[in-house]
Amino acid sequence: MNIFLIGQGNVGTALSNFLQTRGIKHEILEKVPESKSGILFLAVSDSAVKPLLEETLRKNPGIFAVHFSAATKFEHERVFLLHPFSSINKKTELNQILFTLWGKKDPAFEEILKKTGLDFVYCSENPGPLYHASAVMSGNFTQFFAIHALNLLQSSGFSKEVSEKLVRQLVISSLDNIFRDGIKGVTGPAARGENEVLSNEISALSEKNAVLAGLFKSVNEEIVRLVLGNPKS
Numbered sequence: 001m002n003i004f005l006i007g008q009g010n011v012g013t014a015l016s017n018f019l020q021t022r023g024i025k026h027e028i029l030e031k032v033p034e035s036k037s038g039i040l041f042l043a044v045s046d047s048a049v050k051p052l053l054e055e056t057l058r059k060n061p062g063i064f065a066v067h068f069s070a071a072t073k074f075e076h077e078r079v080f081l082l083h084p085f086s087s088i089n090k091k092t093e094l095n096q097i098l099f100t101l102w103g104k105k106d107p108a109f110e111e112i113l114k115k116t117g118l119d120f121v122y123c124s125e126n127p128g129p130l131y132h133a134s135a136v137m138s139g140n141f142t143q144f145f146a147i148h149a150l151n152l153l154q155s156s157g158f159s160k161e162v163s164e165k166l167v168r169q170l171v172i173s174s175l176d177n178i179f180r181d182g183i184k185g186v187t188g189p190a191a192r193g194e195n196e197v198l199s200n201e202i203s204a205l206s207e208k209n210a211v212l213a214g215l216f217k218s219v220n221e222e223i224v225r226l227v228l229g230n231p232k233s
Contacts, residue, residue, distance in 0.1 A: 002038025012043030
C-alpha cells in the first residue's frame with residue numbers, strides 16, 4: 001500500500017507521527033506526484049484543498065485522495081473527506097480520535113484505510129452545514145467561553161495556574177454530566193431558575209464587556225428553554 005502525504009502542519013505532522021509509530025511506510029511530498037496509486041493525504045489549508053485535488057486526479061487517475069477540510073465540497077468517486085471531529089495539534093495521538101468519513105461509498109477504499117489503523121465511521125457523501133455547525137459549537141464555542149472564563153477568574157484575583165485548573169475541571173465535569181445524564185446533567189443558575197443571580201451576573205458583565213454580557217444572557221435564556229422543554233423527571 002503506497003501512502004503519500006502533503007502538508008506538515010498540525011494534522012499532517014500528527015498523521016505522519018501516527019503512521020511512523022505503527023511502522024507504516026509513507027512518503028512526505030512537497031508537491032503532487034504523477035502516475036501513482038495508493039492513498040494521497042492532503043493535510044493542507046482549506047483554500048489549497050480544491051486545486052490540489054484537481055491536480056491530483058489529473059496526474060494520478062488511479063489514486064485515492066483524502067483531505068481533512070469539512071468546509072470543502074468536492075464530489076468525485078476517488079476523493080474522500082476524513083474529518084477529525086476534534087481539535088488537532090502536532091502532538092495529538094490519532095489513535096484516540098474518531099474520524100468521520102465522507103464520499104461515495106467504497107468498501108475497497110475503506111478496507112485500505114482501515115489498514116492504516118485510523119478509527120473512522122462512514123457517514124454519507126457530503127457533510128451538511130449543520131454537521132459543521134456542530135463541530136464549531138463543540139470546539140470553537142467551548143474554547144471561546146473557556147478563554148473568557150479564564151480571563152474573568154484572573155481579573156478577579158486568581159492566578160493563571162489556579163484559574164486554568166478550576167476552569168478545566170468544571171468544563172470536563174460538566175461535559176461528563178450531560179454525556180451521562182443528558183438534559184438532567186445541565187446545572188447552573190439558569191437550570192435552577194435563579195433569576196436574581198443571573199441578573200446580578202449580567203449586570204457585572206455589562207460593565208466589563210457588553211458583548212459578552214449579551215451572549216451570557218442569550219445562552220442562559222436558551223438553557224432555560226432547553227430545560228423547560230425537557231422537564232426533569
